[in-house]
Amino acid sequence: MNIDQFSTTELQSELARLQAEYGLLRRKNLNLDLTRGKPGTEQLALSSALDGILRGNYLTSNGTDVRNYGGIDGLDEAKVLLGEILGTEPSQTMIGGNSSLTMMYQTILFALSEGIEGPESAWGNNDTVKFLCPSPGYDRHFSICEHLGLEMVVVPMLAGGPDMDVVEQLVAQDTAIKGMWCVPRFSNPTGCVYSDETVKRIAQLGSIASDHFLVMWDNAYAVHAMYEDAEPLASIVSHCSDAGTLGNVFLFGSTSKVTFAGAGVAFMGSSTANISALKAHLAFQTIGPDKINQLRHVLFLENTHTLAKHMEKHAAIIRPRFECVLAALEAELAGTGMGTWTKPRGGYFISFDSLPGLAKEIIALADDIGVKLTPAGATFPYGKDPLDCNIRLAPTFPSLADVQASIEAFVVCVKLASVRQKLG
Ligand SMILES: Cc1ncc(COP(=O)(O)O)c(C=O)c1O
Known part of the structure; x- marks a missing residue:
């Protein structure tokens, strides 16, 4: 009753x-x-075979010794395998360390302090920088914004993703809005999958928002269906190709909930130009990621069918x-x-x-x-x-x-x- x-x-x-x-x-x-x-x-035990899988073979197909320095954007074979999850080409893909959250933080910091398209484009040139936060959402996204001083604007979450009428109105009106968080498939925490229409409208935001607007497309649960009939997600990359806006989107994923949460492989994608710019920025921080773990994952996960x-x-x-x-x-x-x-x-x-x-x-x-x-x-x-x-x-x-x-x-x-x- x-x-x-x-x-x-x-x-x-x-x-x-x-x-x-x-x-x-x-x-x-x-x-x-x-x-x-x-x-x-x-x-976690499902992936225990990762341990020891290399059996002393540290060379990739092109002869790279994964034990050594280098390869800041990751192994080619990892870009092929993990880029398929994001829907990006190898040249549009970067493979990182064990955390996609780190890659998200680095991306925002780069956009804020240096500018993805050079110093003129740095968000930090503005007094106020705002970010759209579909809510309820993922607390660590919000913590990044709070920590870096980005003002958060709540957008309601509907069954098919963020309320796009609200989003479009806000980005058209307010040039201080420089980005938006998205967890497009099995969203944290509502579990919703963004509808095809929502994905298309998000892909078009780059055309209506202020300059240097970025969609943070955190597809953390891209392959985490519990049922065979779970809704697929439309490809934002192909909608962006139609709209000419891939430069306004950064895609992220990781194997944290595929293999090991503390020792998986994170990856990201965007336009080739954005990936090159980020690579140059990361070179100040590292000589390269853990390629041994990347190779382990390539051997273990093999292809999308095995995955x-x-x-x-x-x-x-x-x-x-x-x-x-x-x-x-x-x-x-x-x-x-x-x-x-x-x-x-x-x-x-x-x-x-x-x-x-x-x-x-x-x-x-x-x-x-x-x-x-x-x-x-x-x-x-x-x-x-x-x-x-x-x-x-x-x-x-x-x-x-x-x-x-x-x-x-x-x-x-x-x-x-x-x-x-x-x-x-
Ligand atoms: C939406 C979302 N993104 C990212 C992460 C963390 O990803 P990673 O382990 O790759 O840093 C989580 C973890 O709960 C998450 O729910």
């Missing part, structure tokens, strides 16, 4: 029942954690965890009016929206009985969720039994907070 239809007496007896249930949970001394968007041990088979194994491990969370939410909260949630077909997160004003309280209630949830507000710029309602659930890392126990406790906290709010 919907909470709005409860009489005060019904709400009071529901409150007493929930308080008793919450008390029982407290006595269980739970120690559970749904905060971490990282692969579980079983997933897809490998990702099916990940899906088989994490799918039951997602289904467990969704089944509990459906069984306990559907039709109650106490929350809504996303049903992603891939990625690492489920996004839950409580009644307005309750996210902090639900998270505190859960914390009190030993269930850690991502801090309230983390999915919004400056940690401020205007409606205090969004909660990110990350079910991949705990065991299935722990996911079950966590979500059972979570729904009790949601109900308790909602009933208390209704009673005023």
